Amino acid sequence: MAHGWSRRKVLTGAGIGGAAALLAACGATPTQAPAVVLQPTGAATQEPVSSEATSAVAPGEKAKLLYWSYLTYTEDSEAPILKAFDEAKSDIDLSWEYVPWEQYWQKLGTTLAAGNPPDVWNTAPNLYFEYILRRQLTDITERVKADYNFDNWHPAALSGLDLQGRYYGVPRNMDLLACYFNKTLFDQAGVEPPPLDGNWTWDDYLEKAAAIVKFHNKGDRTLTWGGQSIQSWINLLIEMESNGGQWWKGEFRRDLVGMEFNITDPPCCETLKFDSDLINTHKVAPPAGEFTGQADPFLTGQLAITQSYSWSVGAYQEVPFEWNLTQVPKGKVKQTAFGGCDGLVMSQACEAKEGAWSLMRWLIDPETGAGFLIGEGVMPARRDKVVMDPYLAKYPDKNVQALADAADKAGNPFALGSGEWGQALSDEFDKVYLGNTPAEEGCASATRSGNAALDRIRKEFQEAIGG
Amino acid sequence: MSTAMPVARSAATARARRLRALRHNLSCYAYVAPLITNLVFLSTGPVLYSFFISFTNWQIVLPPVWVGLRNYTGQLASPEFWTVMWNTFYYTLGYVPLSMIVSLVMAIFVNQRLPLISLFRSLYFLPVVSSGIAVALVWGWIYQPTFGVLNWFLDAAFSIQGPRWLSDMRWAMPALIVFGVWRSMGSNMIIFLAGLQGVPNELYEAARIDGADRLGEIRFVTLPLLTPSIFFVLILSVIGSFQVWEATYLLTQGGPAKATLTISYFIYQQAFLWFHMGIGAALAYILFFIIAIVTLVQFRLQRRWVYYR
Numbered sequence: 001m002a003h004g005w006s007r008r009k010v011l012t013g014a015g016i017g018g019a020a021a022l023l024a025a026c027g028a029t030p031t032q033a034p035a036v037v038l039q040p041t042g043a044a045t046q047e048p049v050s051s052e053a054t055s056a057v058a059p060g061e062k063a064k065l066l067y068w069s070y071l072t073y074t075e076d077s078e079a080p081i082l083k084a085f086d087e088a089k090s091d092i093d094l095s096w097e098y099v100p101w102e103q104y105w106q107k108l109g110t111t112l113a114a115g116n117p118p119d120v121w122n123t124a125p126n127l128y129f130e131y132i133l134r135r136q137l138t139d140i141t142e143r144v145k146a147d148y149n150f151d152n153w154h155p156a157a158l159s160g161l162d163l164q165g166r167y168y169g170v171p172r173n174m175d176l177l178a179c180y181f182n183k184t185l186f187d188q189a190g191v192e193p194p195p196l197d198g199n200w201t202w203d204d205y206l207e208k209a210a211a212i213v214k215f216h217n218k219g220d221r222t223l224t225w226g227g228q229s230i231q232s233w234i235n236l237l238i239e240m241e242s243n244g245g246q247w248w249k250g251e252f253r254r255d256l257v258g259m260e261f262n263i264t265d266p267p268c269c270e271t272l273k274f275d276s277d278l279i280n281t282h283k284v285a286p287p288a289g290e291f292t293g294q295a296d297p298f299l300t301g302q303l304a305i306t307q308s309y310s311w312s313v314g315a316y317q318e319v320p321f322e323w324n325l326t327q328v329p330k331g332k333v334k335q336t337a338f339g340g341c342d343g344l345v346m347s348q349a350c351e352a353k354e355g356a357w358s359l360m361r362w363l364i365d366p367e368t369g370a371g372f373l374i375g376e377g378v379m380p381a382r383r384d385k386v387v388m389d390p391y392l393a394k395y396p397d398k399n400v401q402a403l404a405d406a407a408d409k410a411g412n413p414f415a416l417g418s419g420e421w422g423q424a425l426s427d428e429f430d431k432v433y434l435g436n437t438p439a440e441e442g443c444a445s446a447t448r449s450g451n452a453a454l455d456r457i458r459k460e461f462q463e464a465i466g467g
Numbered sequence: 468m469s470t471a472m473p474v475a476r477s478a479a480t481a482r483a484r485r486l487r488a489l490r491h492n493l494s495c496y497a498y499v500a501p502l503i504t505n506l507v508f509l510s511t512g513p514v515l516y517s518f519f520i521s522f523t524n525w526q527i528v529l530p531p532v533w534v535g536l537r538n539y540t541g542q543l544a545s546p547e548f549w550t551v552m553w554n555t556f557y558y559t560l561g562y563v564p565l566s567m568i569v570s571l572v573m574a575i576f577v578n579q580r581l582p583l584i585s586l587f588r589s590l591y592f593l594p595v596v597s598s599g600i601a602v603a604l605v606w607g608w609i610y611q612p613t614f615g616v617l618n619w620f621l622d623a624a625f626s627i628q629g630p631r632w633l634s635d636m637r638w639a640m641p642a643l644i645v646f647g648v649w650r651s652m653g654s655n656m657i658i659f660l661a662g663l664q665g666v667p668n669e670l671y672e673a674a675r676i677d678g679a680d681r682l683g684e685i686r687f688v689t690l691p692l693l694t695p696s697i698f699f700v701l702i703l704s705v706i707g708s709f710q711v712w713e714a715t716y717l718l719t720q721g722g723p724a725k726a727t728l729t730i731s732y733f734i735y736q737q738a739f740l741w742f743h744m745g746i747g748a749a750l751a752y753i754l755f756f757i758i759a760i761v762t763l764v765q766f767r768l769q770r771r772w773v774y775y776r
Binding site for chain 2 (some may be wrong): 420434
């Protein structure tokens with residue numbers, strides 16, 4: 001052994017040096033974006049972003065843009081649009097990546113934490129507000145107002161991206177809940193199918209489902225289910241609203257300021273009871289897990305009415321029976337269902353904001369982005385004729401007008417921390433759906449758990465943003 | 468007569484020796500440098516950093532904010548945490564004994580000189596090396612309440628209408644325990660098999676001479692001499708069961724209604740789904756301390772029942 005070079009000293013030195021280097025690297029503060037100031041009333045404001053007016057791209061250099069999307073099945077129709085943009089814009093060097101949904105949000109979070117996120121990315125409604133309020137998205141309100149007529153978009157598309165009057169994304173395609181029904185089963189049973197004009201109630205839904213449901217001759221299992229219960233907290237909260245239930249106290253705010261759950265409101269409990277009774281009392285809807293490991297029961301003819309989203313219009317094209325769709329039934333007060341939108345957002349870290357905005361416009365404008373909007377059969381977020389007419393014409397024998405009608409009245413309960421408080425609600429609602437707890441008790445415990453989650457989320461969030 | 472020259476030669480030789488030793492040591496360190504770099508930057512470094520993170524409110528995309536012990540005290544005071552810990556202990560108390568008994572019995576069976584015994588050993592080991600997603604898919608089908616083979620068997624053989632398994636709050640955890648036992652029985656079996664093959668035949672002969680039957684051989688020869696292997700499997704099984712994640716993630720996602728929400732999945736939810744990295748890190752260290760204490764207790768108690776030859 002060399003003098004002064006003992007193994008212990010070398011390893012200790014390497015360990016300390018390496019850990020110090022790692023801590024120094026990891027402790028580096030990422031670039032701070034302007035604060036989103038939360039106020040009890042009025043609009044959230046954002047301090048002026050000086051980088052909006054300047055560009056980090058040197059004159060004569062091409063701006064590099066990176067675009068991400070989780071809609072991997074749209075790559076064939078969207079990639080040519082992106083390529084056309086890249087070729088048309090000589091001052092921009094565009095690259096793009098399609099990341100499967102299951103990995104998308106974690107990869108995105110990693111790149112945001114590392115300070116090198118994509119410049120423009122496709123966002124879903126469930127995490128949109130998380131990234132706005134954590135200062136990761138650029139406020140593009142003035143750009144959107146300057147370049148677009150808001151009347152050209154479905155109200156539900158805009159409200160889903162609106163944070164107290166500010167926009168951090170542009171809507172591209174809608175995710176709307178609708179009722180799809182197996183017309184062949186209805187014809188075979190001699191039951192009138194759901195009306196295409198959407199003029200039906202939840203009692204009508206129950207009546208039709210009960211008339212269709214078919215049991216095995218031993219009575220020990222169901223061969224054909226009549227309908228489906230909502231079960232998802234996202235759709236259930238909107239259904240509560242349709243029955244006049246106010247599941248929150250105070251003003252509904254995406255940043256949760258001043259909000260509290262109020263799911264003990266009687267119409268909310270009645271909605272949960274009705275929905276769980278479809279499974280436990282009337283036995284027309286399958287319980288949770290009934291179709292685990294199987295294909296969509298609607299596709300296999302085991303479910304007469306399913307509640308699914310607007311993208312199912314394309315997915316159901318090859319089914320071997322006649323089907324159609326209509327709006328979700330009317331509640332006691334109004335007709336509404338879940339409607340969110342996928343949109344395009346611009347990262348706060350983007351150094352070529354003008355180029356990023358031109359990419360976003362390219363993707364959503366019908367002149368350049370039609371190949372995606374119409375080609376994939378996704379429900380466009382725009383309602384102007386130039387976009388909607390080709391979409392409606394793509395499925396001439398299907399009642400996709402129902403989706404367009406629903407888009408005018410849809411609602412979206414996503415907000416800050418909705419993954420966490422949604423899980424808290426869901427855990428209590430599940431006990432009702434499983435028949436373990438009465439609906440009133442489920443609503444009360446959901447209110448308690450949800451409010452505990454809200455308090456936690458608000459406190460942690462305010463502390464994290466330095467509020 | 469001068470003594471300077473021998474002294475100088477001696478010093479030069481010593482210096483040369485030191486240089487040779489230095490070159491030798493440096494070349495050795497160069498060979499282990501990649502491993503040490505990996506340990507520091509990919510293992511030790513992140514572990515140290517996660518310990519720091521556990522004292523902060525870090526929402527991944529925002530800078531960490533120091534909160535001291537709040538993440539720890541907050542979780543220990545949270546009813547949800549205790550629900551999660553109860554579920555984890557429930558899994559451990561079900562999984563460990565069942566897994567050890569099943570794998571020990573299988574090891575005894577495959578510790579025989581029979582034709583095709585190697586094939587059977589490989590088959591029993593197959594669940595260990597199979598893809599998690601694939602086995603979860605298959606077990607999802609097995610547990611399917613209406614068309615699954617398990618409920619079909621219960622109905623056909625015993626006229627019992629099986630529960631909804633993964634959708635039933637009472638049966639979801641037992642279902643995960645059975646899945647976990649099936650998944651790991653091969654690896655425990657291999658360890659027991661190695662232990663069994665280390666038991667000297669003379670002891671069995673001596674036992675037979677003394678009148679022991681097959682069960683007697685197992686009780687008085689096999690088990691005592693297998694106690695080191697049993698202890699090893701016990702330690703690994705307890706640690707593994709506390710960290711159960713695959714079954715929860717693939718089959719139930721913590722449901723229904725938190726019935727299968729174990730601590731590893733809870734850590735995943737907090738850290739990667741809900742932007743609470745600090746809480747996730749604190750939970751990981753709480754889990755670490757619990758495992759450390761349980762392991763320490765096991766090591767203390769092993770003196771009473773583990774026999775080393």
